Amino acid sequence: MSGTSLIRLAVDEMAVLLGAEPELAKAFGSLERRATDPDLRKFCKQGVTYTNRRVRRLKAAFRALGLKAEPAKSAALSGLIADALDVARSTPKERRDAAILAAIEPISHYGLAVYTAIDRHLDGAQAKKARKLLAPSVKEKREAIAEMGGMGKTQVAALQAPPVEKKARGRRKKR
Helix, strand or coil: CCHHHHHHHHHHHHHHHHHHHHHHHHHHHHHHHHCCCHHHHHHHHHHHHHHHHHHHHHHHHHHHCCCCCCCCCCHHHHHHHHHHHHHHHHCCHHHHHHHHHHHHHHHHHHHHHHHHHHHHHHHHCCCHHHHHHHHHHHHHHHHHHHHHHHHHHHHHHHHHCCCCCCCCCCCCCCC
């Protein structure tokens, strides 16, 4: 495959991410407000920051390739984001944090897959500058997935724990 074809493949995927990342940043804000677990709330808040950073990197990578950054729509990524928002709205409070986390994970895995494909295409096209600009995004996605794995174990453990019984209040019997 020619370098031009590889660049075109990378650019098409970059455009999809450029279209979806702002939508994801907005969703993270909503997910943060619905989450109750402090670690999940922090993760979602950081998600806004990291997502906005990835948008800047994508725009810089477009410039490095000498192209105008044009966002494209992705039914898949938009659907995953919509599913996460729906889960946050419709899941009962006692299960909501675990459900939100489970809904965010496919988004991150999808993003990692797309960034990995972009990296492969840019590498094949020898577009070193654009590749270097996007490398931190791949790393961040991998780190986020690992962090979610740890939070997921905590969420599962919390759901498995037997409910805490409340002590009965009342008067003591006199002897």
